[in-house]
Amino acid sequence: MTDDTGRGSDADFGSGSGSDAETVPEAPAPTAGRDAAVARDEADPLAELRGRFHVPEGQYMDGNSLGPLSTDAEASLDRAVEEWRELGIEGWTDADPDWFHYGERLGDRLAPLLGARSDEVVATNSTTVNIHALVGTFLDERDDDKGRTVLVNELDFPTDHYAIRAQLSARGLDPEEHLVVVESRDGRTVEETDVIDALADHDVGVLFMPSVLYRSGQLFDIERLTEAAHDHGAVAGFDLAHSVGAVPHDLDAAGVDFAVWCSYKYLNAGPGAVGGLYVNERHFDATPALAGWWGNDKGTQFDLAPEFDPAPGAGAYQVGTVHVLSAAPLFGALDTLDDAGIDRVREKSVALTDYLIRLVDEHLPECDVGTPREASRRGGHVAVEHPDAYRLSLALKARDVVVDYRPPNVVRIAPAPLYVSFADVWDVVETLRAILDEGAHEAFDEAGEGVT
Ligand SMILES: Cc1ncc(COP(=O)(O)O)c(C=O)c1O
Numbered sequence: 001m002t003d004d005t006g007r008g009s010d011a012d013f014g015s016g017s018g019s020d021a022e023t024v025p026e027a028p029a030p031t032a033g034r035d036a037a038v039a040r041d042e043a044d045p046l047a048e049l050r051g052r053f054h055v056p057e058g059q060y061m062d063g064n065s066l067g068p069l070s071t072d073a074e075a076s077l078d079r080a081v082e083e084w085r086e087l088g089i090e091g092w093t094d095a096d097p098d099w100f101h102y103g104e105r106l107g108d109r110l111a112p113l114l115g116a117r118s119d120e121v122v123a124t125n126s127t128t129v130n131i132h133a134l135v136g137t138f139l140d141e142r143d144d145d146k147g148r149t150v151l152v153n154e155l156d157f158p159t160d161h162y163a164i165r166a167q168l169s170a171r172g173l174d175p176e177e178h179l180v181v182v183e184s185r186d187g188r189t190v191e192e193t194d195v196i197d198a199l200a201d202h203d204v205g206v207l208f209m210p211s212v213l214y215r216s217g218q219l220f221d222i223e224r225l226t227e228a229a230h231d232h233g234a235v236a237g238f239d240l241a242h243s244v245g246a247v248p249h250d251l252d253a254a255g256v257d258f259a260v261w262c263s264y265k266y267l268n269a270g271p272g273a274v275g276g277l278y279v280n281e282r283h284f285d286a287t288p289a290l291a292g293w294w295g296n297d298k299g300t301q302f303d304l305a306p307e308f309d310p311a312p313g314a315g316a317y318q319v320g321t322v323h324v325l326s327a328a329p330l331f332g333a334l335d336t337l338d339d340a341g342i343d344r345v346r347e348k349s350v351a352l353t354d355y356l357i358r359l360v361d362e363h364l365p366e367c368d369v370g371t372p373r374e375a376s377r378r379g380g381h382v383a384v385e386h387p388d389a390y391r392l393s394l395a396l397k398a399r400d401v402v403v404d405y406r407p408p409n410v411v412r413i414a415p416a417p418l419y420v421s422f423a424d425v426w427d428v429v430e431t432l433r434a435i436l437d438e439g440a441h442e443a444f445d446e447a448g449e450g451v452t
């Protein structure tokens, strides 16, 4: 790609080139060349954290699906294995932290990232199981027919749709009558005003939305949508899979009722890592729809009584035995994130995605950007659109640029701040420019292998 033609500073690219009015000052100009990216990296206070990750060769841009292993996560997993070896069954009480309370101790660590009290957060289950548990609970909490209707978005991740439909059907509630689906106008994003209008136009008891859309990366205004839900007598729940660890949250202040998330994306806790959930203390008297002995009060759990005695707070939503070995890496992964600070992570993320969008605009005219250009409406990844996105994603991986593909036309590129540099972003776009110039993606099979 050509270097700077002296066309001016960042400010000249602020309007219409991909960023919103307040251009993020830190990102280099798209025509300033790789040296400017390297110089930006040399000034990056988070740059040293990359050394605490085992980042594969090339550019790893898939943290929106699976974050890489950090030395901290590795150490905490090793510690759990060592305790298993040395303590055996005594690990439930004598490990540090004791395995019995892994979910609660991780809740203590996660709470600051969520803007929540420790007893409102627990690491447990998986995202999908937590959606079943919480949507089911809040459907049961409503004794009026109005409350037994859930509002979702057309573009939500499929597991959210599957779980909610199952919970409705389990209660004899026909999704045709008790599920309101807000449609996208452009196939990429959802208008918040359309969500708010749907709340006004339908008898909705539960609003359930992602914080960030998995394909386009649109970030929603959680506080605005929660207020709208409450104004119309609904509770508000959010799937934070694509924002926890990338975007600061303040769930208590926003009045959110419940939330769920995974830990294997921007929290970097490893494949199949334990999920997490939040329940606002307003709802601590609710009865979990998915009762299990691990959600029983730890003080009576081994009375082994047939009656369920829910634990206080979010802990009641644990179901079966905590998955110790899939939870252990999260302790170390949170050490790394705590050292960075979520506000600095978000600041760098906005600069990296802004830079990526402007490089695509400047150097890849064959591609479109499906992600909102306003920083306040963007999560941690960018949707680069191209009719041959699937084969482009394969061609990129063949050149050690790890991205993923989402139908019908999106290459998802996630420059995660803890281990991605501005020079990495330049290199990804330069590689994509070369692939397009050579037509290298045409060597790949349309059908291709499975998509991850
Ligand atoms: C928004 C969203 N929810 C849920 C999931 C997956 O759920 P689970 O962690 O249960 O596999 C994903 C993908 O990882 C997702 O993007």
Ligand SMILES: Nc1c(O)cccc1C(=O)C[C@H](N)C(=O)O
Pocket: 064, 065, 066, 157, 214, 215, 241, 272, 452
């Ligand atoms: N969550 C995933 C997984 O557990 C295995 C393989 C891939 C994924 C994903 O990236 C799905 C993810 N929710 C998405 O945003 O598409």
